[in-house]
Amino acid sequence: MGITERKEREKAEMRDLILQAASDLFVERGYEQTSIRTIADKIEYSPATIYLYFKDKQELFHAIMDKAFEVLLHNFKSVEKIAEPISRMRALSEVYMKFAYAHPALYDLMFIMTKPMDHVEHAEDWDCGFQAFNFLLEIVEESIEAKLVNFKNAHLGALTVWSHLHGLIALHIRGRLLMIPEEMHEVLISESVDSMIELIQIKK
Amino acid sequence: MGITERKEREKAEMRDLILQAASDLFVERGYEQTSIRTIADKIEYSPATIYLYFKDKQELFHAIMDKAFEVLLHNFKSVEKIAEPISRMRALSEVYMKFAYAHPALYDLMFIMTKPMDHVEHAEDWDCGFQAFNFLLEIVEESIEAKLVNFKNAHLGALTVWSHLHGLIALHIRGRLLMIPEEMHEVLISESVDSMIELIQIKK
DNA sequence: GGAACAACTAAACAGTGTTTAGTACATTTG
DNA sequence: CAAATGTACTAAACACTGTTTAGTTGTTCC
Numbered sequence: 001m002g003i004t005e006r007k008e009r010e011k012a013e014m015r016d017l018i019l020q021a022a023s024d025l026f027v028e029r030g031y032e033q034t035s036i037r038t039i040a041d042k043i044e045y046s047p048a049t050i051y052l053y054f055k056d057k058q059e060l061f062h063a064i065m066d067k068a069f070e071v072l073l074h075n076f077k078s079v080e081k082i083a084e085p086i087s088r089m090r091a092l093s094e095v096y097m098k099f100a101y102a103h104p105a106l107y108d109l110m111f112i113m114t115k116p117m118d119h120v121e122h123a124e125d126w127d128c129g130f131q132a133f134n135f136l137l138e139i140v141e142e143s144i145e146a147k148l149v150n151f152k153n154a155h156l157g158a159l160t161v162w163s164h165l166h167g168l169i170a171l172h173i174r175g176r177l178l179m180i181p182e183e184m185h186e187v188l189i190s191e192s193v194d195s196m197i198e199l200i201q202i203k204k
Numbered sequence: 205m206g207i208t209e210r211k212e213r214e215k216a217e218m219r220d221l222i223l224q225a226a227s228d229l230f231v232e233r234g235y236e237q238t239s240i241r242t243i244a245d246k247i248e249y250s251p252a253t254i255y256l257y258f259k260d261k262q263e264l265f266h267a268i269m270d271k272a273f274e275v276l277l278h279n280f281k282s283v284e285k286i287a288e289p290i291s292r293m294r295a296l297s298e299v300y301m302k303f304a305y306a307h308p309a310l311y312d313l314m315f316i317m318t319k320p321m322d323h324v325e326h327a328e329d330w331d332c333g334f335q336a337f338n339f340l341l342e343i344v345e346e347s348i349e350a351k352l353v354n355f356k357n358a359h360l361g362a363l364t365v366w367s368h369l370h371g372l373i374a375l376h377i378r379g380r381l382l383m384i385p386e387e388m389h390e391v392l393i394s395e396s397v398d399s400m401i402e403l404i405q406i407k408k
Numbered sequence: 409g410g411a412a413c414a415a416c417t418a419a420a421c422a423g424t425g426t427t428t429a430g431t432a433c434a435t436t437t438g
Numbered sequence: 439c440a441a442a443t444g445t446a447c448t449a450a451a452c453a454c455t456g457t458t459t460a461g462t463t464g465t466t467c468c
Contacts, residue, residue, distance in 0.1 A: 007445090014446095035424060046448045048427080057425065111380055112316065123382045133383040152395065155384060159372070160396045167371025168363070176315055178327045179337040180359060191356065192364045199403040211414085218415095240456060250417045252458080261456065414465075424455060429448100436443070 015053045017043055023064045027105045031061070031115065061109065062116040068106040069128030072099050076135050085143040086201065092139060093165055093193055100169045112170055136162060150202050157200070164196050219257045221247055227268045231309045235265070235319065265313065266320045272310040273332035276303050280339050289347040290405065296340060297369060297397055304373045316374055340366060354406050361404070368400050 021042045025034040036057060040047040054060040075098075079091040100107040109116055110129075120126050140157035143149040151157035168189050171177055177185055225246045229238040240261060244251040258264040279302075283295040304311040313320055314333075324330050344361035347353040355361035372393050375381055381389055 032424095036426080037424080047425085048448060049446080051426070052446075112374070112378055114378060117379050120379070120382070126382050129380065130383045151399065155388065156392055156395055156399065159381075159384065159392055160368070160399065163371030163375055163396065164364070164368045164400075165371070166375055167367030167369070170316070170374050171367055171370055174316055174318060175321050175324070176333065177363075178324070178330050179334045180363065184359065188360055188363055191360055192367065195355065195360065195364060196368075203407060236455095239454085241454090251456085252417060253415080255457070256415075410468090412465105412467075415463085417460100417462075419459090419461100421458080422456095425453095427452075428450090430450105431448080432446090434443105434445075436441105438439105438441080 011053075018050055018053055018060070019063055019067065022060055023067070026061070026064065026109070027103070030105070031109075031113065058115055058118060062120075064106075065109050065116045066128055068103065068110055069132065071103075071106075072096075072110070073128070073131055073135075075099055076132065085139055085146060086148055086197070089136075089139045089143065089161070090197055092136060093161070093197065096165055097169070097190070097193065100173070104173050107169060108173060111166060112173070133158065133162070148202060149200050151200070160200070161196070165193065168192060215257075222254055222257055222264070223267055223271065226264055227271070230265070230268065230313070231307070234309070235313075235317065262319055262322060266324075268310075269313050269320045270332055272307065272314055273336065275307075275310075276300075276314070277332070277335055277339075279303055280336065289343055289350060290352055290401070293340075293343045293347065293365070294401055296343060297365070297401065300369055301373070301394070301397065304377070308377050311373060312377060315370060316377070337362065337366070352406060353404050355404070364404070365400070369397065372396060 018039065022034060022039045025038060025042060036047045036050055040050060050060070054063065075095045076092065079088050079095060082088040082091055117126070123130055137154055137158045140149070140151065140161070141154040144151060144154060144157065149157060151160070172185060172189065180188065222243065226238060226243045229242060229246060240251045240254055244254060254264070258267065279299045280296065283292050283299060286292040286295055321330070327334055341358055341362045344353070344355065344365070345358040348355060348358060348361065353361060355364070376389060376393065384392065
């Protein structure tokens, strides 16, 4: 019965074709400028076809977000081999920042835009986000146990680190750092991350 | 010649009427759901009239943002009387957080949304943001001079504090804290701010 | 009273996300 | 093999969006 398998494969390929075209257009032109019609044009199908593979535009962009999280989580895994928790936290922060700078549009989709999250209310619907957060959470737990860091609990520590990183990126991506000369941005942001990781450590 | 004055006053009143209607609709239904037509309906004028007072939707929402910044800056002024810089920074942070929680839609407009900023490229076009940042900058400068805080320079300190506050609010407002139980959010966020202000101080 | 000007609007334009009804082809069945 | 079923796709429409144009109405000025 190879025939149904072939159909399934073709279906998956078509889904991927749409996803890839949408992702490319989104990265180069943004969300608003990526209309269902422009995606359809790019893959040379009619707009209605896209609705045979995705419920609506939101679901399509949620799928793009999921793929982006896969990349981020894959990058995260590269720091797992670092034994010392503080070094691992430093490395994780760097991977996170690098991802944001390499793919600002995708970062936007994952952590800033409302659109892909509008119908996500429960944690189960955002498994990818959960996994990424757990990565940080475990590092903080280990750091607390090793008395390297002085947070009341792991959630507080993880939230503090994450919100600092996110705040820097979000203000930058959304153009709110106009009051700081542009040539200072990069240096200042990486200095801010460094100093934050210094500050949270317990002084000996 | 009171006649031209009356006309000017009427023009300003009409502008304010549009602004207020748009602001109300935006706060209760969001940006997308606040169309030029719904604003026009609310004030019982035709959609085209709105374009006699604002170049486009973006300019209209930029004006709403400006008004929101006026409120924030007014709130900021209430901490000026606090002499001790660290206490003043703590108070400023609280005012900032309280504003964000009281007016999440406006906070979004001021610090997250791309729309009102799309045609703002130079600092001069964002005077309000500049003023708000300076408020924090001066406190950090004073704290550094008094050796209460150990940042290399004031810009680094201000960016660190602001991005942390913004990160917490932005992740919360845009629904990215799903991995943390909702009942913990408020406590955790205020604990995070407190601990940050503790950490940046020089230990004696 | 007639000209100039201002405020306002109806209607249209080009775009959006999405749905419906129907076509054309591949597969399965009698 | 021919007819029936099922699947993939699309043209066209619907109800919306921001914005512009041309034209109407009413006020102000000489």
